[in-house]
Amino acid sequence: MPLALERPAPSAGPSLPQLDALRGVAILAVFVQHLGDRFLPLVRASVEARAPAPLVPWILTVLHHAWWGVDLFFVLSGFSLGLSWIRSGGQTPRDFLLRRAARILPAYWVALVVTIAFHRGVLDAPSFAASLAAHLLVLQGYVSPGGIVIIGATWSLTTEACFYLVFPWLAPLVCKEGRRAIWIGAGLVIGSWLVRMLLHAIVLEPGIHTGLLEATQRRWIPSRLDQFVLGALAARAYVAHARSERAAAIAPYALAACVPALVIAFRLEGLHYLEPGGGAPYALLSLVTAALVLSAVLCRGRALGIVAPRPLAFVGIVSYGVFLYHQLALGLADLEPASPPTWKNLTRTASFALVASLVVGYVSWVLVERPAMRWASQKRRESRPSPA
Template sequence: MPLTLERPLPRAGPSLPQLDALRGVAILAVFVQHAGDRFLPLVRPAIEANAPSPLVPWILTVLHHAWWGVDLFFVLSGFSLGLSWLRSGGQTPREFLLRRAARILPAYWVALVVTLAFHRGVLDAPALPASLAAHLLVLQGYVSPGGIVIIGATWSLTTEACFYLLFPWLAPVILREGRRALWIGAALVVGSWLARAALHAIVLEPGVHTGLLEATQRRWIPSRLDQFVLGALAARAFVVLSRSARAAAIAPYALVACVPALVVAFRLEGLRYLEPGGGWPYALLSLVTAALVLSAVLCRGRALAIVAPRPLAFVGIVSYGVFLYHQLALGLSDLEPQSPPTWKNLAGTTSFALVASLIVGYASWVLVERPSMRWASPKRGESRPSPA
């Protein structure tokens, strides 16, 4: 039988504010990563010139690993879906997949149309029909006919979609009571780590960052399944630990401890990624990210107010729309796209793009995402559907 809460949560309802805040952290990290693609050559010399030399490599490794926002999104996805499963007592595969499709596809398809409207030059490309088919079927993370990538960041939706197809069959197994379910979940996590390590060893050309290496380590579901499963197992742990006052008291300290642990994981991953055996630091990164999520959702009282401030939670609520449109906003806001980056350009580009992304993200949430979820859940009567 599935785990149960001592005080049952609503069958469906708003997500925990900590989850919204963590989604806010994740999308801001992704935004920084994509803004930094152009401006890191400007920022890096400034850091090297002004920061204490022992700290420079650590600061740079954090900046280089802003893509960690995707890792956090994957763990949060596993946690949110796992907690929803436990709240509802289980869902049929049809019900689950309908809800997931309603959550992801309408807003994504609208974003595709909007993005193409601003890049009309691609409409004449011979491979556009094949590329559109790949995007509409959410396969763009694995195939890109003609090299056409309409929304670059949405490769992660392909990985998410693969997990959605597996989840209705995994959830009843790993979210049940008893040690057997935990052992199965642990086996899936370790199996994912071994798959990633094997792919790393097979594909690696030492010192060379190839597209195939990136795909095997970042995009393929066998190499990412650990983060979704760890998130679901963290939801199971939350159900048990949420009854404990001691866990709530320890959670803020555990959350603080996760931050330096993450930086160490970033540093190890950056140093080892292009070397033989360099896939193992990723396991540490996944574990610490799952621990961070669990620690955050266990925070109560004053710690909760610090972990989940309202502005950050708002960013998390609209994060999917921000995710879909922030690269378009960054491109449109670049004041001098062909010139060397300047501090003026950095400030103008990032400020405009962030504000525009938040506005459009909110519009996407209100006009597309929330109505789509309500349509898929007519019997639930949610006043504000969870952004999960």
């Protein structure tokens, strides 16, 4: 959810439809990733049988990297929060954390209740109480008592929450004008890359994909800080060039160039992830993702309509609810979980789960997320001192 993002508040300036569209891309990628948990072997066999041999590795590397949606969400989070901070002239830690809590927690807690209601057997597990406590405190990305995972995708909320805790003190350092902020941001990004590579070297068992390797490279905030900071730096660049005709003219071509660059980053990361030095290619993936976000938000005119079509922007607006419920929907939609996967079952499962996720995501947006954000905004206004 990565994922729990919001449009900038009205006081922070107009929202960007490109951000909603990019959130739509991100959640659809995450949906495809979890759909592939069951059906990827079927799709892989079809690709290997029908695609030209030289293209097969490249097609498969894109399919295997659908989890890139989480990387995109993290960069978007840094961009959205950085842009909001710049436009508002800064926020107190209390106001910021109140808004973040209102954005994430109510909808997430409701989703926990709904998911448990559909999987009541988990209530009898010996470690259920401890696991529920970890989930309620948004620690499930780092700890899973008894191996109980209520909503698997929400591990990323733990990483997000860690970033929220440091952002009020980080924003004044990297979101201000001037070269000093750029150097500080670059230092944090490079430092995160070095930490990720060091952890990779420490925990790597060549050729083996372990849970600890996954945690150090994907979940721990020191290894993901680069994507949030790159997003914030992209927000600075956007503010500096938003009115530039030259930037708007170049943006569509830069965006188009980011697509093959991403595929190359996927390929390098996939080839070397389980080898010594395999933590390095992720830096390219983060950089290209940030460049893609910046290029998209700088698009104007005809390019804007292509980058941010309304249906995709709608998916982005309700993306947090889709994120919270799509795995439940996928499980309910797969009527033949014990049978070998077929194209008929794939099509039926994907269609039902996607439509159900969008409907429930919209309901979550209307009934839980938007009211919670309005409540937080009201609290913020009430806490401001009255003018003399």
